Amino acid sequence: MxxxxxxxxxxxxxxxxxxxxxxxxxxxxxxxxxxxxxxxxxxxxxxxxxxxxxxxxxGTPHIIVRKYFNEPVANYEELVTKLSKHQFVKALAPFVIQKSIVRFKKRMDGVVLKGVNAELEKGITEIEHKMISGIFDLEGGCVLGVELAHNLMASVGDTLIIASPFGDRLGLFPRAKKLILKGIFDFGYYDYNSTIVYMDLKDIQSLY
Incomplete structure:
Protein backbone atom coordinates (compact mmCIF):
# COMPACT_ATOMS: atom_id res chain seq x y z
CA MET A 1 0.00 0.00 0.00
CA GLY A 59 -20.70 33.05 -42.12
CA THR A 60 -17.44 34.94 -41.71
CA PRO A 61 -14.06 34.38 -43.41
CA HIS A 62 -11.06 33.71 -41.20
CA ILE A 63 -9.12 36.66 -42.64
CA ILE A 64 -10.38 39.86 -44.29
CA VAL A 65 -8.04 41.96 -46.45
CA ARG A 66 -8.92 45.66 -46.59
CA LYS A 67 -7.31 48.95 -47.54
CA TYR A 68 -6.89 51.75 -45.03
CA PHE A 69 -10.07 53.66 -44.15
CA ASN A 70 -12.12 50.97 -45.96
CA GLU A 71 -11.26 52.39 -49.37
CA PRO A 72 -12.22 50.12 -52.29
CA VAL A 73 -9.54 47.88 -53.78
CA ALA A 74 -9.37 49.00 -57.40
CA ASN A 75 -7.27 46.10 -58.70
CA TYR A 76 -8.86 43.35 -56.62
CA GLU A 77 -8.62 40.80 -59.49
CA GLU A 78 -4.82 41.04 -59.42
CA LEU A 79 -4.83 40.74 -55.64
CA VAL A 80 -7.01 37.62 -55.81
CA THR A 81 -4.65 36.04 -58.34
CA LYS A 82 -1.60 36.86 -56.24
CA LEU A 83 -3.03 35.63 -52.94
CA SER A 84 -4.41 32.43 -54.46
CA LYS A 85 -0.86 31.31 -55.22
CA HIS A 86 0.08 31.34 -51.53
CA GLN A 87 0.58 27.82 -50.19
CA PHE A 88 -1.47 28.41 -47.03
CA VAL A 89 -4.48 29.98 -48.76
CA LYS A 90 -7.23 27.39 -49.18
CA ALA A 91 -9.87 29.66 -50.70
CA LEU A 92 -10.56 33.35 -51.21
CA ALA A 93 -13.25 35.54 -52.70
CA PRO A 94 -13.76 39.28 -53.33
CA PHE A 95 -16.70 40.98 -51.64
CA VAL A 96 -18.39 44.35 -51.16
CA ILE A 97 -20.26 45.30 -47.98
CA GLN A 98 -22.62 48.27 -47.83
CA LYS A 99 -25.52 49.41 -45.69
CA SER A 100 -28.81 49.67 -47.50
CA ILE A 101 -32.59 49.40 -47.30
CA VAL A 102 -34.65 46.47 -48.52
CA ARG A 103 -38.36 46.82 -49.25
CA PHE A 104 -41.09 44.30 -49.93
CA LYS A 105 -44.55 45.73 -50.57
CA LYS A 106 -45.18 48.15 -47.69
CA ARG A 107 -42.53 46.71 -45.38
CA MET A 108 -38.91 47.82 -45.29
CA ASP A 109 -35.86 47.29 -43.11
CA GLY A 110 -32.26 48.43 -42.82
CA VAL A 111 -29.81 45.75 -43.91
CA VAL A 112 -26.17 45.04 -44.63
CA LEU A 113 -25.62 44.04 -48.25
CA LYS A 114 -22.84 41.58 -48.98
CA GLY A 115 -21.96 41.38 -52.66
CA VAL A 116 -20.08 38.19 -53.52
CA ASN A 117 -19.25 35.76 -56.28
CA ALA A 118 -21.58 32.87 -55.45
CA GLU A 119 -19.24 30.08 -56.57
CA LEU A 120 -16.21 31.50 -54.75
CA GLU A 121 -18.24 32.27 -51.62
CA LYS A 122 -19.13 28.58 -51.24
CA GLY A 123 -15.48 27.86 -50.50
CA ILE A 124 -15.27 30.61 -47.86
CA THR A 125 -18.40 30.28 -45.74
CA GLU A 126 -21.03 27.63 -45.00
CA ILE A 127 -23.81 29.65 -46.63
CA GLU A 128 -24.68 26.89 -49.14
CA HIS A 129 -25.34 24.44 -46.29
CA LYS A 130 -27.34 26.93 -44.21
CA MET A 131 -30.18 27.35 -46.70
CA ILE A 132 -33.53 26.34 -45.20
CA SER A 133 -35.60 27.42 -48.20
CA GLY A 134 -34.67 27.87 -51.85
CA ILE A 135 -31.07 27.74 -53.06
CA PHE A 136 -27.93 29.87 -52.89
CA ASP A 137 -28.28 31.42 -56.34
CA LEU A 138 -27.45 35.11 -56.79
CA GLU A 139 -27.98 35.48 -60.54
CA GLY A 140 -30.67 38.14 -60.76
CA GLY A 141 -31.58 37.55 -57.15
CA CYS A 142 -30.54 37.55 -53.52
CA VAL A 143 -30.73 35.47 -50.35
CA LEU A 144 -31.37 36.69 -46.83
CA GLY A 145 -31.73 35.47 -43.26
CA VAL A 146 -34.79 33.81 -41.78
CA GLU A 147 -35.43 36.63 -39.28
CA LEU A 148 -35.27 39.29 -41.98
CA ALA A 149 -37.59 37.28 -44.21
CA HIS A 150 -40.03 37.00 -41.31
CA ASN A 151 -39.89 40.76 -40.66
CA LEU A 152 -40.56 41.51 -44.32
CA MET A 153 -43.11 38.69 -44.61
CA ALA A 154 -41.30 37.65 -47.79
CA SER A 155 -40.99 34.18 -49.30
CA VAL A 156 -38.84 32.58 -51.97
CA GLY A 157 -39.91 33.87 -55.38
CA ASP A 158 -40.97 37.32 -54.17
CA THR A 159 -39.45 40.43 -55.73
CA LEU A 160 -37.56 42.72 -53.35
CA ILE A 161 -36.36 46.27 -53.92
CA ILE A 162 -32.83 47.10 -52.77
CA ALA A 163 -32.31 50.86 -52.40
CA SER A 164 -28.95 52.60 -52.17
CA PRO A 165 -28.59 55.78 -50.07
CA PHE A 166 -26.55 57.26 -52.91
CA GLY A 167 -28.43 59.05 -55.66
CA ASP A 168 -28.25 58.63 -59.39
CA ARG A 169 -25.95 60.70 -61.60
CA LEU A 170 -28.20 63.73 -61.25
CA GLY A 171 -28.55 63.18 -57.52
CA LEU A 172 -32.34 63.40 -57.71
CA PHE A 173 -33.39 59.83 -56.97
CA PRO A 174 -31.82 57.03 -54.94
CA ARG A 175 -30.50 54.09 -56.90
CA ALA A 176 -32.62 50.97 -56.60
CA LYS A 177 -32.59 47.44 -57.95
CA LYS A 178 -35.25 44.75 -58.08
CA LEU A 179 -34.07 41.28 -57.11
CA ILE A 180 -35.89 37.97 -56.79
CA LEU A 181 -35.59 36.29 -53.40
CA LYS A 182 -33.86 33.02 -54.31
CA GLY A 183 -33.35 31.57 -50.84
CA ILE A 184 -33.51 31.97 -47.07
CA PHE A 185 -30.67 30.94 -44.74
CA ASP A 186 -30.37 30.28 -41.02
CA PHE A 187 -26.96 30.51 -39.33
CA GLY A 188 -28.51 30.16 -35.87
CA TYR A 189 -27.26 33.65 -35.05
CA TYR A 190 -29.94 36.34 -34.72
CA ASP A 191 -27.85 39.37 -35.71
CA TYR A 192 -26.73 37.62 -38.89
CA ASN A 193 -30.17 36.26 -39.73
CA SER A 194 -31.83 39.65 -39.27
CA THR A 195 -29.44 41.95 -41.16
CA ILE A 196 -27.40 40.22 -43.90
CA VAL A 197 -28.51 40.12 -47.54
CA TYR A 198 -26.32 38.30 -50.07
CA MET A 199 -26.39 39.55 -53.65
CA ASP A 200 -24.21 39.19 -56.72
CA LEU A 201 -20.98 41.17 -56.76
CA LYS A 202 -21.82 42.85 -60.07
CA ASP A 203 -25.28 43.88 -58.84
CA ILE A 204 -23.95 45.64 -55.75
CA GLN A 205 -21.22 47.33 -57.81
CA SER A 206 -23.92 48.82 -60.04
CA LEU A 207 -25.61 50.31 -56.96
CA TYR A 208 -22.49 51.73 -55.34
Missing part, protein backbone atom coordinates in the same frame (compact mmCIF):
# COMPACT_ATOMS: atom_id res chain seq x y z
CA UNK A 2 1.43 3.36 -0.99
CA UNK A 3 1.70 6.26 1.42
CA UNK A 4 -1.18 8.33 -0.03
CA UNK A 5 -3.66 5.45 0.07
CA UNK A 6 -2.60 4.49 3.62
CA UNK A 7 -3.10 8.04 4.93
CA UNK A 8 -6.45 8.38 3.15
CA UNK A 9 -7.70 5.07 4.56
CA UNK A 10 -6.69 5.96 8.12
CA UNK A 11 -8.33 9.35 7.84
CA UNK A 12 -11.58 8.18 6.29
CA UNK A 13 -12.22 5.32 8.69
CA UNK A 14 -13.22 5.88 12.27
CA UNK A 15 -10.98 4.57 15.02
CA UNK A 16 -13.54 2.25 16.58
CA UNK A 17 -15.11 0.73 13.48
CA UNK A 18 -13.87 -0.01 10.04
CA UNK A 19 -16.38 2.11 8.09
CA UNK A 20 -16.84 5.74 7.13
CA UNK A 21 -18.18 8.03 9.81
CA UNK A 22 -21.32 10.07 9.04
CA UNK A 23 -19.49 13.38 9.03
CA UNK A 24 -16.86 12.01 6.67
CA UNK A 25 -19.52 10.68 4.29
CA UNK A 26 -21.31 14.05 4.28
CA UNK A 27 -18.02 15.86 3.60
CA UNK A 28 -17.14 13.53 0.73
CA UNK A 29 -20.64 13.85 -0.69
CA UNK A 30 -20.45 17.64 -0.56
CA UNK A 31 -17.10 17.67 -2.32
CA UNK A 32 -18.39 15.24 -4.94
CA UNK A 33 -21.49 17.33 -5.66
CA UNK A 34 -19.48 20.57 -5.78
CA UNK A 35 -16.86 19.18 -8.16
CA UNK A 36 -19.54 17.57 -10.35
CA UNK A 37 -21.48 20.85 -10.56
CA UNK A 38 -18.29 22.72 -11.48
CA UNK A 39 -17.38 20.23 -14.21
CA UNK A 40 -20.90 20.28 -15.65
CA UNK A 41 -20.96 24.09 -15.69
CA UNK A 42 -17.54 24.30 -17.35
CA UNK A 43 -18.56 21.71 -19.95
CA UNK A 44 -21.73 23.63 -20.76
CA UNK A 45 -19.86 26.93 -21.04
CA UNK A 46 -17.18 25.41 -23.27
CA UNK A 47 -19.82 23.79 -25.44
CA UNK A 48 -21.75 27.06 -25.73
CA UNK A 49 -18.57 28.96 -26.61
CA UNK A 50 -17.59 26.43 -29.27
CA UNK A 51 -21.09 26.43 -30.77
CA UNK A 52 -21.23 30.23 -30.84
CA UNK A 53 -17.79 30.40 -32.45
CA UNK A 54 -18.83 27.81 -35.04
CA UNK A 55 -21.99 29.72 -35.93
CA UNK A 56 -20.21 33.05 -36.24
CA UNK A 57 -17.29 31.68 -38.26
CA UNK A 58 -19.74 29.78 -40.45
Missing amino acids: NTELFIATRYLRSKKRKFFSLSTAIAIGGIFVGVAALLITLSMMNGFQNELRRRILG
Whole structure:
Protein backbone atom coordinates (compact mmCIF):
# COMPACT_ATOMS: atom_id res chain seq x y z
CA MET A 1 0.00 0.00 0.00
CA ASN A 2 1.43 3.36 -0.99
CA THR A 3 1.70 6.26 1.42
CA GLU A 4 -1.18 8.33 -0.03
CA LEU A 5 -3.66 5.45 0.07
CA PHE A 6 -2.60 4.49 3.62
CA ILE A 7 -3.10 8.04 4.93
CA ALA A 8 -6.45 8.38 3.15
CA THR A 9 -7.70 5.07 4.56
CA ARG A 10 -6.69 5.96 8.12
CA TYR A 11 -8.33 9.35 7.84
CA LEU A 12 -11.58 8.18 6.29
CA ARG A 13 -12.22 5.32 8.69
CA SER A 14 -13.22 5.88 12.27
CA LYS A 15 -10.98 4.57 15.02
CA LYS A 16 -13.54 2.25 16.58
CA ARG A 17 -15.11 0.73 13.48
CA LYS A 18 -13.87 -0.01 10.04
CA PHE A 19 -16.38 2.11 8.09
CA PHE A 20 -16.84 5.74 7.13
CA SER A 21 -18.18 8.03 9.81
CA LEU A 22 -21.32 10.07 9.04
CA SER A 23 -19.49 13.38 9.03
CA THR A 24 -16.86 12.01 6.67
CA ALA A 25 -19.52 10.68 4.29
CA ILE A 26 -21.31 14.05 4.28
CA ALA A 27 -18.02 15.86 3.60
CA ILE A 28 -17.14 13.53 0.73
CA GLY A 29 -20.64 13.85 -0.69
CA GLY A 30 -20.45 17.64 -0.56
CA ILE A 31 -17.10 17.67 -2.32
CA PHE A 32 -18.39 15.24 -4.94
CA VAL A 33 -21.49 17.33 -5.66
CA GLY A 34 -19.48 20.57 -5.78
CA VAL A 35 -16.86 19.18 -8.16
CA ALA A 36 -19.54 17.57 -10.35
CA ALA A 37 -21.48 20.85 -10.56
CA LEU A 38 -18.29 22.72 -11.48
CA LEU A 39 -17.38 20.23 -14.21
CA ILE A 40 -20.90 20.28 -15.65
CA THR A 41 -20.96 24.09 -15.69
CA LEU A 42 -17.54 24.30 -17.35
CA SER A 43 -18.56 21.71 -19.95
CA MET A 44 -21.73 23.63 -20.76
CA MET A 45 -19.86 26.93 -21.04
CA ASN A 46 -17.18 25.41 -23.27
CA GLY A 47 -19.82 23.79 -25.44
CA PHE A 48 -21.75 27.06 -25.73
CA GLN A 49 -18.57 28.96 -26.61
CA ASN A 50 -17.59 26.43 -29.27
CA GLU A 51 -21.09 26.43 -30.77
CA LEU A 52 -21.23 30.23 -30.84
CA ARG A 53 -17.79 30.40 -32.45
CA ARG A 54 -18.83 27.81 -35.04
CA ARG A 55 -21.99 29.72 -35.93
CA ILE A 56 -20.21 33.05 -36.24
CA LEU A 57 -17.29 31.68 -38.26
CA GLY A 58 -19.74 29.78 -40.45
CA GLY A 59 -20.70 33.05 -42.12
CA THR A 60 -17.44 34.94 -41.71
CA PRO A 61 -14.06 34.38 -43.41
CA HIS A 62 -11.06 33.71 -41.20
CA ILE A 63 -9.12 36.66 -42.64
CA ILE A 64 -10.38 39.86 -44.29
CA VAL A 65 -8.04 41.96 -46.45
CA ARG A 66 -8.92 45.66 -46.59
CA LYS A 67 -7.31 48.95 -47.54
CA TYR A 68 -6.89 51.75 -45.03
CA PHE A 69 -10.07 53.66 -44.15
CA ASN A 70 -12.12 50.97 -45.96
CA GLU A 71 -11.26 52.39 -49.37
CA PRO A 72 -12.22 50.12 -52.29
CA VAL A 73 -9.54 47.88 -53.78
CA ALA A 74 -9.37 49.00 -57.40
CA ASN A 75 -7.27 46.10 -58.70
CA TYR A 76 -8.86 43.35 -56.62
CA GLU A 77 -8.62 40.80 -59.49
CA GLU A 78 -4.82 41.04 -59.42
CA LEU A 79 -4.83 40.74 -55.64
CA VAL A 80 -7.01 37.62 -55.81
CA THR A 81 -4.65 36.04 -58.34
CA LYS A 82 -1.60 36.86 -56.24
CA LEU A 83 -3.03 35.63 -52.94
CA SER A 84 -4.41 32.43 -54.46
CA LYS A 85 -0.86 31.31 -55.22
CA HIS A 86 0.08 31.34 -51.53
CA GLN A 87 0.58 27.82 -50.19
CA PHE A 88 -1.47 28.41 -47.03
CA VAL A 89 -4.48 29.98 -48.76
CA LYS A 90 -7.23 27.39 -49.18
CA ALA A 91 -9.87 29.66 -50.70
CA LEU A 92 -10.56 33.35 -51.21
CA ALA A 93 -13.25 35.54 -52.70
CA PRO A 94 -13.76 39.28 -53.33
CA PHE A 95 -16.70 40.98 -51.64
CA VAL A 96 -18.39 44.35 -51.16
CA ILE A 97 -20.26 45.30 -47.98
CA GLN A 98 -22.62 48.27 -47.83
CA LYS A 99 -25.52 49.41 -45.69
CA SER A 100 -28.81 49.67 -47.50
CA ILE A 101 -32.59 49.40 -47.30
CA VAL A 102 -34.65 46.47 -48.52
CA ARG A 103 -38.36 46.82 -49.25
CA PHE A 104 -41.09 44.30 -49.93
CA LYS A 105 -44.55 45.73 -50.57
CA LYS A 106 -45.18 48.15 -47.69
CA ARG A 107 -42.53 46.71 -45.38
CA MET A 108 -38.91 47.82 -45.29
CA ASP A 109 -35.86 47.29 -43.11
CA GLY A 110 -32.26 48.43 -42.82
CA VAL A 111 -29.81 45.75 -43.91
CA VAL A 112 -26.17 45.04 -44.63
CA LEU A 113 -25.62 44.04 -48.25
CA LYS A 114 -22.84 41.58 -48.98
CA GLY A 115 -21.96 41.38 -52.66
CA VAL A 116 -20.08 38.19 -53.52
CA ASN A 117 -19.25 35.76 -56.28
CA ALA A 118 -21.58 32.87 -55.45
CA GLU A 119 -19.24 30.08 -56.57
CA LEU A 120 -16.21 31.50 -54.75
CA GLU A 121 -18.24 32.27 -51.62
CA LYS A 122 -19.13 28.58 -51.24
CA GLY A 123 -15.48 27.86 -50.50
CA ILE A 124 -15.27 30.61 -47.86
CA THR A 125 -18.40 30.28 -45.74
CA GLU A 126 -21.03 27.63 -45.00
CA ILE A 127 -23.81 29.65 -46.63
CA GLU A 128 -24.68 26.89 -49.14
CA HIS A 129 -25.34 24.44 -46.29
CA LYS A 130 -27.34 26.93 -44.21
CA MET A 131 -30.18 27.35 -46.70
CA ILE A 132 -33.53 26.34 -45.20
CA SER A 133 -35.60 27.42 -48.20
CA GLY A 134 -34.67 27.87 -51.85
CA ILE A 135 -31.07 27.74 -53.06
CA PHE A 136 -27.93 29.87 -52.89
CA ASP A 137 -28.28 31.42 -56.34
CA LEU A 138 -27.45 35.11 -56.79
CA GLU A 139 -27.98 35.48 -60.54
CA GLY A 140 -30.67 38.14 -60.76
CA GLY A 141 -31.58 37.55 -57.15
CA CYS A 142 -30.54 37.55 -53.52
CA VAL A 143 -30.73 35.47 -50.35
CA LEU A 144 -31.37 36.69 -46.83
CA GLY A 145 -31.73 35.47 -43.26
CA VAL A 146 -34.79 33.81 -41.78
CA GLU A 147 -35.43 36.63 -39.28
CA LEU A 148 -35.27 39.29 -41.98
CA ALA A 149 -37.59 37.28 -44.21
CA HIS A 150 -40.03 37.00 -41.31
CA ASN A 151 -39.89 40.76 -40.66
CA LEU A 152 -40.56 41.51 -44.32
CA MET A 153 -43.11 38.69 -44.61
CA ALA A 154 -41.30 37.65 -47.79
CA SER A 155 -40.99 34.18 -49.30
CA VAL A 156 -38.84 32.58 -51.97
CA GLY A 157 -39.91 33.87 -55.38
CA ASP A 158 -40.97 37.32 -54.17
CA THR A 159 -39.45 40.43 -55.73
CA LEU A 160 -37.56 42.72 -53.35
CA ILE A 161 -36.36 46.27 -53.92
CA ILE A 162 -32.83 47.10 -52.77
CA ALA A 163 -32.31 50.86 -52.40
CA SER A 164 -28.95 52.60 -52.17
CA PRO A 165 -28.59 55.78 -50.07
CA PHE A 166 -26.55 57.26 -52.91
CA GLY A 167 -28.43 59.05 -55.66
CA ASP A 168 -28.25 58.63 -59.39
CA ARG A 169 -25.95 60.70 -61.60
CA LEU A 170 -28.20 63.73 -61.25
CA GLY A 171 -28.55 63.18 -57.52
CA LEU A 172 -32.34 63.40 -57.71
CA PHE A 173 -33.39 59.83 -56.97
CA PRO A 174 -31.82 57.03 -54.94
CA ARG A 175 -30.50 54.09 -56.90
CA ALA A 176 -32.62 50.97 -56.60
CA LYS A 177 -32.59 47.44 -57.95
CA LYS A 178 -35.25 44.75 -58.08
CA LEU A 179 -34.07 41.28 -57.11
CA ILE A 180 -35.89 37.97 -56.79
CA LEU A 181 -35.59 36.29 -53.40
CA LYS A 182 -33.86 33.02 -54.31
CA GLY A 183 -33.35 31.57 -50.84
CA ILE A 184 -33.51 31.97 -47.07
CA PHE A 185 -30.67 30.94 -44.74
CA ASP A 186 -30.37 30.28 -41.02
CA PHE A 187 -26.96 30.51 -39.33
CA GLY A 188 -28.51 30.16 -35.87
CA TYR A 189 -27.26 33.65 -35.05
CA TYR A 190 -29.94 36.34 -34.72
CA ASP A 191 -27.85 39.37 -35.71
CA TYR A 192 -26.73 37.62 -38.89
CA ASN A 193 -30.17 36.26 -39.73
CA SER A 194 -31.83 39.65 -39.27
CA THR A 195 -29.44 41.95 -41.16
CA ILE A 196 -27.40 40.22 -43.90
CA VAL A 197 -28.51 40.12 -47.54
CA TYR A 198 -26.32 38.30 -50.07
CA MET A 199 -26.39 39.55 -53.65
CA ASP A 200 -24.21 39.19 -56.72
CA LEU A 201 -20.98 41.17 -56.76
CA LYS A 202 -21.82 42.85 -60.07
CA ASP A 203 -25.28 43.88 -58.84
CA ILE A 204 -23.95 45.64 -55.75
CA GLN A 205 -21.22 47.33 -57.81
CA SER A 206 -23.92 48.82 -60.04
CA LEU A 207 -25.61 50.31 -56.96
CA TYR A 208 -22.49 51.73 -55.34
